[in-house]
Each structure stands twice: as structure tokens, then as C-alpha cells.
Amino acid sequence: MKKNNLRRATPTFGRKYTKEERRERFYELWDNYQERKTYYDISWNKFIPQNTRRRILDLGCGPSAVLHDLWNIYGNNLDLIGVDSEDDYLDLAREEAKKRAVPITFIESDASKMTTTELNGKVDLIFVGHAFFGFGPIAETLKIIHDCLSDDGILIIVDIDLKSWRISPYDEEWDSKIQTMLATYKNKSGNILDPRTIVPALQSANFLPIEYRTVTNWASLNERNDFFFSFEVFFPEEEQDEAFQYIKLITEEAATNNRFGFKDESVIIARKN
Numbered sequence: 001m002k003k004n005n006l007r008r009a010t011p012t013f014g015r016k017y018t019k020e021e022r023r024e025r026f027y028e029l030w031d032n033y034q035e036r037k038t039y040y041d042i043s044w045n046k047f048i049p050q051n052t053r054r055r056i057l058d059l060g061c062g063p064s065a066v067l068h069d070l071w072n073i074y075g076n077n078l079d080l081i082g083v084d085s086e087d088d089y090l091d092l093a094r095e096e097a098k099k100r101a102v103p104i105t106f107i108e109s110d111a112s113k114m115t116t117t118e119l120n121g122k123v124d125l126i127f128v129g130h131a132f133f134g135f136g137p138i139a140e141t142l143k144i145i146h147d148c149l150s151d152d153g154i155l156i157i158v159d160i161d162l163k164s165w166r167i168s169p170y171d172e173e174w175d176s177k178i179q180t181m182l183a184t185y186k187n188k189s190g191n192i193l194d195p196r197t198i199v200p201a202l203q204s205a206n207f208l209p210i211e212y213r214t215v216t217n218w219a220s221l222n223e224r225n226d227f228f229f230s231f232e233v234f235f236p237e238e239e240q241d242e243a244f245q246y247i248k249l250i251t252e253e254a255a256t257n258n259r260f261g262f263k264d265e266s267v268i269i270a271r272k273n
Contacts, residue, residue: 019088023092026062026063026089026092026093027063029062029063029065029130030062030063030065030096033063033065033066033129034065036265037066037069040158040215040265040267041267042156042158042267042269044070044073044074047124047125047154047156048070048074048077048078048125050074050077051077052077053077053078053079054074054077054078054079054124054125055078055079055081055121055122055123055124055125055150056070056078056079056080056081056123056124056125056127057081057082057083057119057123057125057126057127057148058080058081058082058083058126058127058129059083059111059114059126059127059128059131059145060083060084060085060110060111060128060129060130060131060132060134060135061082061083061084061089061093061106062084062086062089062093062129062131063089063092063093063096064080064082064093064096064097064104064106066127066129067080067082067102067104068096068097068100068102071102071103071104079105080102080103080104080105081104081105081106081107081119081123082104082105082106082107083106083107083108083109083110083114083119084106084108084109084110085108085109085110085134087108090106090108093106094106107119110134110135111135111136111141111144111145112135112136112140112141112144113144114144114148115147115148116147116148119148122148122149122150122153123148123149123150123153124149124150124153124154125149125153125154125155125156126145126148126149126153126154126155126156127156127158128145128155128156128157128158128159129157129158129159130158130159130160131159132157132159138198138201139201139204139205142201142202142204142205142207143205145205146205146206146207146272149272150272151272152271152272153271153272154269154270154271154272155202155207155268155269155270155271155272156267156268156269157198157266157267157268157269157270158265158266158267158268159265159266159268160264160265160266161214161264161265161266198266198268199212199268202268202270206272206273207270207271207272207273208270208271208272208273209268209269209270210269210270210271211267211268211269212266212267212268212269213266213267214264214265214266214267215264215265215266215267216264216265
């Protein structure tokens with residue numbers, strides 16, 4: 001896929017996307033995964049044995065880049081499912097899968113209401129890449145994921161550590177603004193994926209954590225680092241316009257000057273008990 005210039009001057013944001021901005025963001029997400037996947041170093045062979053059929057779900061799939069990669073490795077041994085709540089993204093994902101002849105079943109849904117009926121049965125592995133921040137409270141989300149996994153099913157989460165954001169050079173005013181925004185976001189939504197609490201949350205949801213790693217890779221990549229782009233959607237409806245203007249200001253700084261970003265990501269793998 002054609003490489004995008006990720007450090008661009010016109011960021012896009014959550015539900016404020018135009019159709020063209022959504023298309024641009026779609027391909028940026030694809031490129032971001034392709035750049036970072038070697039850092040994640042996921043041993044897929046441990047969870048997808050050769051010559052054994054597996055049902056794989058990408059939850060909050062966006063472009064479903066991970067499913068395309070898995071198809072290239074395992075081919076016909078996989079039934080691939082992509083779930084996303086954004087219909088525009090799903091249209092683009094279907095278009096890309098058709099163009100590449102990758103048989104993915106796409107479903108418009110989200111982690112708050114996903115059922116095995118919707119999925120036409122349980123799945124063997126669920127991958128969640130940079131999507132947990134958009135789900136409901138973690139305990140409820142993990143319960144739904146647990147119900148959709150087969151016995152001994154695998155959950156793989158890759159996400160940023162929201163406590164690892166950085167400002168360079170340091171600026172006290174901006175530091176205060178971002179601290180306030182993250183604290184407000186956490187209080188409003190209660191669904192931030194915190195690597196310090198996810199392991200006990202998994203255990204409470206009857207998962208056995210089997211791997212947990214912190215990956216520091218932002219500094220070595222040509223990233224935009226504007227992960228704030230969609231935070232306004234988690235504020236109450238009456239506060240979203242005001243929140244959007246504030247987040248837009250922060251995101252424009254991130255996109256144009258590369259001043260803000262998150263330096264750490266977490267790779268979390270757990271097995272259903």
C-alpha cells in the first residue's frame with residue numbers, strides 16, 4: 001500500500017471526519033500497523049497451529065491489516081472476521097479485502113453488544129489493536145469478549161499506555177492542559193486501558209494472562225503521534241463541541257510539530273480459563 005506522510009499538517013478527528021478524511025485516516029492506520037508490527041513480535045504460531053482451522057476476530061478492526069497479514073501466512077486455515085462500529089471504515093475495509101482477494105466477513109457492531117449469534121458461533125482468537133479506548137468499561141468489555149471466545153481461546157491486546165505521553169520540549173502550560181484532558185476523559189468514560197490494572201482486570205474476567213510486554217517504539221518511527229484525534233466522542237453530547245475544539249488544538253500541535261505523543265505500547269496476551 002502506498003506510504004503516507006504521517007507527519008502531516010491537517011489532522012482528522014473522531015466523528016468530525018469527512019468522508020475523504022476517513023479514507024485518509026483508514027490508510028494511515030494501515031501504514032501505522034505495518035510499521036509497528038515487527039515491534040509487537042507476536043508469536044502467532046503459538047496460537048494458530050499449522051493445518052488447524054481457526055476463527056480469528058479483529059475487534060475494532062478499522063482496515064483489518066492484521067487479518068490481511070494472517071491470511072498471507074495461514075491462508076485457507078482461517079475464518080476471518082472484522083468487527084467495527086464505523087460503517088464508513090467497514091466500507092473501505094470491504095473494498096480493500098475484495099481488491100486483495102482476502103475473504104473477511106465484516107460485521108457492524110462493537111464490544112458493548114457483540115454476541116456469538118452475530119459472529120455465527122464462538123471464535124478461537126480475538127485481536128484488539130488500538131481500539132480498547134473506544135469500548136465501554138473494561139470489566140464489561142472483557143466479559144463480552146470472554147463469552148465470545150471458545151474454550152482456551154486467546155485474547156491479544158495491543159494498545160498505547162496513556163500514561164506514557166510526552167511533551168518535547170517540556171512546556172508547563174501544555175502539560176497541564178493534557179493532564180486535565182486525560183483526567184477528564186478517564187472520569188467520563190472509565191475505560192482507559194491502564195497497563196498497571198489490566199492484568200488484575202483480566203484475572204477477574206476469568207482470563208489467564210500469559211504474556212505482558214511494554215514496547216517503546218514511538219521515538220524510532222516517523223509517527224504523527226496524534227492519538228488524541230477522537231477523544232471528544234467520549235464526552236457527554238452537550239460537552240462534545242467544546243471538547244472537540246480543545247482536542248483539535250492539541251492534535252494540531254501534535255501533527256504539525258510532533259511535540260506530543262505516547263512513547264510506550266503494551267502487548268498483552270491472555271487465555272480464556
